[in-house]
Amino acid sequence: MTTATAAPFRFFALQVVRTARLGLSLVRVTFAGDDLAFFASAGRDQSLSLFLPHPGQDAPAVPVELGDGWWQGWRELPDDVRAVMRSYTLRALRADARGRTTEIDIDFVLHGVEPAAVAPAGPASLWASRAGAGDRVLLLGPAVADNRAIRFRPPTGTDLVVIWADETAVPAASAILEQLPAGTRAQVWLEAGQAGDIQDLATAADAEITWLVRGAGAGTGKGTSASAHTGTGAPTALEAIRAAQLPSAERPYVWIAGESSAVKELRRHLVRERGIDRRAVTFVGYWRRGLSEEQLREQPE
Structure with missing residues (x-):
């Protein structure tokens, strides 16, 4: 897969390595992949765009080979083919001795997956509730640590x-x-x-x-x-x-x-x-x- 760069953001091809239930309706999914060597974030409330496959797909369908034109190309894909895109925030990242990111965590709120749920689960909740090691996703995230998708910025002198x-x-x-x-x-x-x-x-x-x-x-x-x-x-x-x-x-x-x-x-x-x-x-x-x-x-x- 050819990754595209939209500085200071780029696509990252990742796989699930593990999941952990945090509460009755919370699950943490940990992702890894060679692309994470280029992932950089100062943390805080770092926003990310996560692309998920439809049931039956082994990977999300996003035409990243189109480079900066990926958005229009993604929108033009058929509804039942086009990857599900959802916005999340980075919960944590881990790096190796050289400072290169090796894993990231994203926490998902699960709505509608319980048997007595009033409303059906959305595609992201459904995916997260079933996620397992090896599942493939695509992430649009930061290649520069201090980027505009971090909003928490208290002024100097905040008390x-x-x-x-x-x-x-x-x-x-x-x-x-x-x-x-x-x-x-x-x-x-x-x-x-x-x-x-x-x-x-x-x-x-x-x-x-x-x-x-x-x-x-x-x-x-x-x-x-x-x-x-x-x-x-x-x-x-x-x-x-x-x-x-x-x-x-x-x-x-x-x-x-x-x-x-x-x-x-x-x-x-x-x-x-x-x-x-x-x-x-x-x-x-x-x-x-x-x-x-x-x-x-x-x-x-």
């Missing part, structure tokens, strides 16, 4: 980091927390669909982490742990953050990511009601309720 993420953005938030320097003050809210999806998170930061478990109450943790408490129902993200007393700070920085309408609502609250400088708020809509990724990409800017 408080505020984070909110729903379950689709928890992998990115977790990677951010792992890289925060010791002593960094952080106030963090993370959403989970159920208490079984709460994770212990490692961080050197002085981080207060609150898990919002929909329908089951809230759990709070300091640093690396959190616990869930049963209740009449978890508050919404806006309710939880509006009710919170944020630590005093002269230069707070906010990173919020997840469902688009929730992200916009939170940004409005933090800027208008909290008075945080809008230039110090990074907000990213990872998905939009009621729309598939294909539909979302077709929406006007």
